[in-house]
Amino acid sequence: MTPAENTLGGRLLLLAPDNLTSDQHTLYTELKATMVPWAKKSGFQAETSDERLIGPFNSMLRSPLISKALMSVTAAEGAHTELSEKVRQVVILTVGAAWQAAYELYAHVAVAEKAGIDEHKIQLLAAGQKPEGMSIEEDVAYDFTHQLTTTHQIDPTLYERARVTFGEKGLVDMIYLAGQYMTISGLLNTFAVPAPS
Structure with missing residues (x-):
């Protein structure tokens, strides 16, 4: 080492x-x-x-x-999610940015690039900002995840948009995914795990 x-x-x-x-x-x-x-x-x-x-x-x-x-x-x-890989990475980067989890953002910037998300959009997501020009699904996933991780509530209008966009299973899948990365971000931040230089 x-x-x-x-x-x-x-x-x-x-x-x-x-x-x-x-x-x-x-x-x-x-x-x-x-x-x-x-x-x-x-x-x-x-x-x-x-x-x-x-x-x-x-x-x-x-x-x-x-x-x-x-x-x-x-x-x-x-294996069983309803969410596309791009939507998954929007969710993960949104959680990582809300938690300011350095290693999580480092890792999933790379994964998001492999998923085909534009580099400028990735950088904005990693900085905790909503990019312009995302697909409808990515846009709704960002709003839903951002609200879930920052206010811990989903307002009725956003809930309805997300339900129409993803269906009930998709909503549950998005919550499970966000929750996994909240747990991972909690591990990373508690133990002050850095990103490799």
Whole structure:
């Protein structure tokens, strides 16, 4: 591990693969097989040069059984959502911006680029601003997620717009997705996890 990588755990030490408990090692193996390759493919870093997990994954190792359940929800959301990938990334970046979660924004700027969102729109979303020229679905997803994460209420007019746009299942899917990334952002911010430079 390089000296720069040593700071990537924030308030937590980065756990070495050789020093994990049995439950931690099971989760580590799952994350190495799923999240690390996805991160590489998406264009962001999820491990150090000596294979220590970074981002939310290092903190998740502290509670491996609950974290494994969270990863099951993440997999189910990805497999069964009604939301397009662009809409998903609008939701995730909106949550990350509201929480000012550095690593989350770093990772999902890269994922949003792969999803085909315009770079200028991505930068505005990451800065907590609503871009012009989004699709109807992206526009409604931004408004819904922004209101949910900042005021914690959805006003009747926006609710109706979102229901018409996404249907009831789509609304539930959007709430689940936002909630997952509120949890991830909570982990990142509590442990002051930075984005790699």
